[in-house]
Amino acid sequence: xxxxxxxxxxxxxxxxxxxxxxxxxxxxxxxxxxxxxxxxxxxxxxxxxxxxxxxxxxxxxxxxxxxxxxxxxxxxxxxxxxxxxxxxxxxxxxxxxxxxxxxxxxxxxxxxxxxxxxxxxxxxxxxxxxxxxxxxxxxxxxxxxxxxxxxxxxxxxxxxxxxxxxxxxxxxxxxxxxxxxxxxxxxxxxxxxxxxxxxxxxxxxxxxxxxxxxxxxxxxxxxxxx
Amino acid sequence: xxxxxxxxxxxxxxxxxxxxxxxxxxxxxxxxxxxxxxxxxxxxxxxxxxxxxxxxxxxxxxxxxxxxxxxxxxxxxxxxxxxxxxxxxxxxxxxxxxxxxxxxxxxxxxxxxxxxxxxxxxxxxxxxxxxxxxxxxxxxxxxxxxxxxxxxxxxxxxxxxxxxxxxxxxxxxxxxxxxxxxxxxxxxxxxxxxxxxxxxxxxxxxxxxxxxxxxxxxxxxxxxxxxxxxxxxxxxxxxx
Numbered sequence: 001x002x003x004x005x006x007x008x009x010x011x012x013x014x015x016x017x018x019x020x021x022x023x024x025x026x027x028x029x030x031x032x033x034x035x036x037x038x039x040x041x042x043x044x045x046x047x048x049x050x051x052x053x054x055x056x057x058x059x060x061x062x063x064x065x066x067x068x069x070x071x072x073x074x075x076x077x078x079x080x081x082x083x084x085x086x087x088x089x090x091x092x093x094x095x096x097x098x099x100x101x102x103x104x105x106x107x108x109x110x111x112x113x114x115x116x117x118x119x120x121x122x123x124x125x126x127x128x129x130x131x132x133x134x135x136x137x138x139x140x141x142x143x144x145x146x147x148x149x150x151x152x153x154x155x156x157x158x159x160x161x162x163x164x165x166x167x168x169x170x171x172x173x174x175x176x177x178x179x180x181x182x183x184x185x186x187x188x189x190x191x192x193x194x195x196x197x198x199x200x201x202x203x204x205x206x207x208x209x210x211x212x213x214x215x216x217x218x219x220x221x222x223x224x225x226x
Numbered sequence: 227x228x229x230x231x232x233x234x235x236x237x238x239x240x241x242x243x244x245x246x247x248x249x250x251x252x253x254x255x256x257x258x259x260x261x262x263x264x265x266x267x268x269x270x271x272x273x274x275x276x277x278x279x280x281x282x283x284x285x286x287x288x289x290x291x292x293x294x295x296x297x298x299x300x301x302x303x304x305x306x307x308x309x310x311x312x313x314x315x316x317x318x319x320x321x322x323x324x325x326x327x328x329x330x331x332x333x334x335x336x337x338x339x340x341x342x343x344x345x346x347x348x349x350x351x352x353x354x355x356x357x358x359x360x361x362x363x364x365x366x367x368x369x370x371x372x373x374x375x376x377x378x379x380x381x382x383x384x385x386x387x388x389x390x391x392x393x394x395x396x397x398x399x400x401x402x403x404x405x406x407x408x409x410x411x412x413x414x415x416x417x418x419x420x421x422x423x424x425x426x427x428x429x430x431x432x433x434x435x436x437x438x439x440x441x442x443x444x445x446x447x448x449x450x451x452x453x454x455x456x457x458x459x460x461x462x463x464x465x466x
Contacts, residue, residue: 123311124315127372128315129302130276130309131303131376132299132300132331132379133299133326133327133331137331145317
């Protein structure tokens with residue numbers, strides 16, 4: 001079989017795996033933003049313990065590899081659970097994957113949100129407070145909407161990173177796109193056509209996400225100006 | 227209306243306010259002048275606790291604003307503030323800048339807030355900019371919008387922190403004009419300013435501050451014409 005025969009044969013398998021890659025990316029992105037919002041706000045909190053805990057979270061999750069985090073959750077956690085409960089507690093690979101990806105992404109999103117909020121001139125908060133708005137109201141109505149515009153581009157980068165990093169999930173046997181490719185290689189010994197195709201599909205998806213994001217950015221900028 | 231008793235404020239090791247005491251009565255227009263770094267702005271910002279004083283007391287309408295069970299947001303509702311840098315909210319139109327706090331803090335309906343906002347915009351001469359975004363306004367227009375925003379809460383006192391210092395010279399007049407008409411309506415105002423003409427013409431009292439203390443206070447004539455303090459005379463000579 002030629003290069004293209006293998007491409008044609010592996011393509012449907014990869015696309016099937018891609019579905020799972022995308023689902024995990026989307027789920028982890030949503031959860032990551034929720035985590036990131038809380039941790040990011042925690043990072044700029046005036047309350048020392050909250051600030052400290054949020055700082056620990058970000059430093060630990062950025063300071064250790066995603067693969068290690070994944071294995072701790074997938075393999076390490078069930079061991080601890082079994083010690084505690086006395087029963088075997090196997091972990092579903094999808095749950096472990098989404099947990100690891102969203103916890104990891106949450107740390108990066110937290111930093112993006114922190115930086116976005118801190119980039120807003122403090123006169124904005126002062127003006128809001130001077131009108132009698134509470135701190136929460138000032139954040140929700142004045143600071144966060146402005147920070148949001150600045151957060152979109154780096155958040156888009158994080159989404160792209162997240163998608164590419166789901167390839168690591170092949171390490172726990174989750175049949176996302178990368179794993180599907182590896183399985184095909186294992187039975188045919190054709191790494192080159194397979195991995196080139198895998199790379200190409202990731203690349204296409206990333207291009208689509210980038211385009212969509214720059215469209216969204218332009219749309220938001222226009223609606224903010226009109 | 228506003229009583230300040232020996233107010234002290236430090237930033238780190240630097241003591242900016244060294245025991246300020248004064249009183250501001252209803253209907254007064256008090257202009258605070260003095261060299262930069264004299265603590266004028268810090269003093270003004272202490273009045274609504276944007277800056278927390280280290281020592282001293284501020285009593286507003288018979289109530290200490292540092293009191294234990296005081297809700298500072300309720301007090302800020304009644305003290306409008308206008309900033310040097312305007313600080314309009316850039317993501318909101320002019321009218322939305324104005325109705326935000328009345329709706330959110332006072333619970334006014336959109337219609338009520340809108341009609342108050344509209345009449346205030348007419349008052350500051352911005353009725354044609356009602357749906358404009360702050361970026362589309364000149365500096366003078368922004369500051370007039372910011373004044374309307376503060377007035378929308380119907381405050382008992384207005385605090386102005388160098389409201390014309392960031393403006394191009396040709397726009398200073400329009401802002402001062404709005405402030406002047408506000409003063410004529412009897413609004414109680416505390417104005418930190420470098421506009422000596424305004425202080426001379428509109429102020430009912432002028433406070434001269436230097437190095438964190440009130441050097442002297444009195445009517446504009448007393449300060450500008452008959453000052454007995456060397457520091458005041460030197461300052462006025464320097465800027466004239």
